[in-house]
Amino acid sequence: MGYSCPPPPCPPPCPGAPLRRRAALLAAMLLLLWVYALYSCAGYCASAPGPASRLLPRAQVPARSASAEDDEPGALSTFSSGAGTKKLPQAIIIGVKKGGTRALLEFLRVHPDVRAVGAEPHFFDRNYERGLRWYRELMPKTLEGQITMEKTPSYFVTREAPARISAMSRDTKLIVVVRDPVTRAISDYTQTLSKKPDIPSFESLTFKNRTTGLIDTSWSAIQIGIYAKHLDNWLQFFPMDQILFVSGERLISDPAGELGRVQDFLGLKRIITDKHFYFNQTKGFPCLKKAEGSSKPHCLGKTKGRTHPNIHPEVVQRLRDFYRPFNMKFYQMTGHDFGWD
Numbered sequence: 001m002g003y004s005c006p007p008p009p010c011p012p013p014c015p016g017a018p019l020r021r022r023a024a025l026l027a028a029m030l031l032l033l034w035v036y037a038l039y040s041c042a043g044y045c046a047s048a049p050g051p052a053s054r055l056l057p058r059a060q061v062p063a064r065s066a067s068a069e070d071d072e073p074g075a076l077s078t079f080s081s082g083a084g085t086k087k088l089p090q091a092i093i094i095g096v097k098k099g100g101t102r103a104l105l106e107f108l109r110v111h112p113d114v115r116a117v118g119a120e121p122h123f124f125d126r127n128y129e130r131g132l133r134w135y136r137e138l139m140p141k142t143l144e145g146q147i148t149m150e151k152t153p154s155y156f157v158t159r160e161a162p163a164r165i166s167a168m169s170r171d172t173k174l175i176v177v178v179r180d181p182v183t184r185a186i187s188d189y190t191q192t193l194s195k196k197p198d199i200p201s202f203e204s205l206t207f208k209n210r211t212t213g214l215i216d217t218s219w220s221a222i223q224i225g226i227y228a229k230h231l232d233n234w235l236q237f238f239p240m241d242q243i244l245f246v247s248g249e250r251l252i253s254d255p256a257g258e259l260g261r262v263q264d265f266l267g268l269k270r271i272i273t274d275k276h277f278y279f280n281q282t283k284g285f286p287c288l289k290k291a292e293g294s295s296k297p298h299c300l301g302k303t304k305g306r307t308h309p310n311i312h313p314e315v316v317q318r319l320r321d322f323y324r325p326f327n328m329k330f331y332q333m334t335g336h337d338f339g340w341d
């Protein structure tokens with residue numbers, strides 16, 4: 001049987017006891033310190049922080065978007081680990097809803113010098129109070145020379161967005177994908193209908209008064225297509241040469257041509273060319289031969305390129321007449337005839 005110290009008070013033949021007690025105390029203190037360090041680190045250390053990620057605990061940073069609606073945010077996820085730092089976007093696709101904004105972003109992401117957040121951040125309309133650090137945290141990491149981008153089509157019709165983006169950086173490059181406002185309105189309606197099959201008909205939402213043919217301009221599907229009016233708002237804060245207008249129609253008929261213009265505007269080498277696209281007969285749209293970070297062909301998902309309901313030709317004609325003067329003004333402002341009339 002070995003010798004063991006009886007509980008205190010220790011009798012005289014136990015001279016090492018105070019020393020052992022001090023060592024135990026030291027060990028306990030070290031353990032406490034280690035636990036404390038581990039606790040304080042939680043939420044910060046795990047994300048291998050650049051300066052931005054240290055600013056917010058992980059729990060406050062959404063893994064994906066603040067809002068994705070029926071868009072395809074993670075169609076191709078952005079691989080954001082690895083080298084580089086998160087930066088605020090230097091270029092933003094600000095609109096228009098149903099213009100072809102997802103197609104443009106997915107195509108642009110093929111470029112090695114473009115890094116884009118997949119989902120729509122909705123920072124300058126719905127999440128502005130979360131602050132720029134929150135916004136930056138959503139961005140993928142970029143290396144020197146790479147451009148950070150995002151797309152949120154509702155910015156184009158948000159009154160506060162131009163001032164807010166200008167306050168972030170007056171040099172931000174803006175891209176607007178525009179599409180015939182009549183087709184755009186029908187596309188917008190088709191999207192709503194897919195979520196709420198019980199909504200009234202397109203015709204009854206279009207007219208304030210069916211007999212007089214008075215259009216209800218308060219209906220967002222109509223309102224968004226008055227491009228000249230929304231553009232006026234942007235021109236209070238940005239010069240025209242900082243805004244690029246992409247034709248939604250040409251993005252379908254000649255994606256490489258439109259992508260050429262976009263790459264020039266962004267100061268990028270023309271890397272995305274005809275070779276990157278093929279026309280998918282089943283989908284009825286151009287698709288990528290190889291998507292970003294993949295060797296497989298890639299078409300947009302089923303919420304892009306939906307079949308539209310048939311709208312009575314008279315209603316379509318009335319809408320064409322309604323939009324014509326606004327379209328003319330828009331062509332004049334942009335110096336480009338989009339051929340909708």
Ligand SMILES: Nc1ncnc2c1ncn2[C@@H]1O[C@H](COP(=O)(O)OS(=O)(=O)O)[C@@H](OP(=O)(O)O)[C@H]1O
Binds near residue numbers: 096103186188304
């Ligand atoms: N390559 C390709 N593949 C599929 N779809 C394409 C493509 N290029 C443009 N489009 C058109 O994009 C329309 C959807 O526009 P958005 O992506 O801007 O919509 S959203 O605002 O983000 O919901 C979508 O509208 P709908 O046809 O009404 O579904 C398409 O016409």
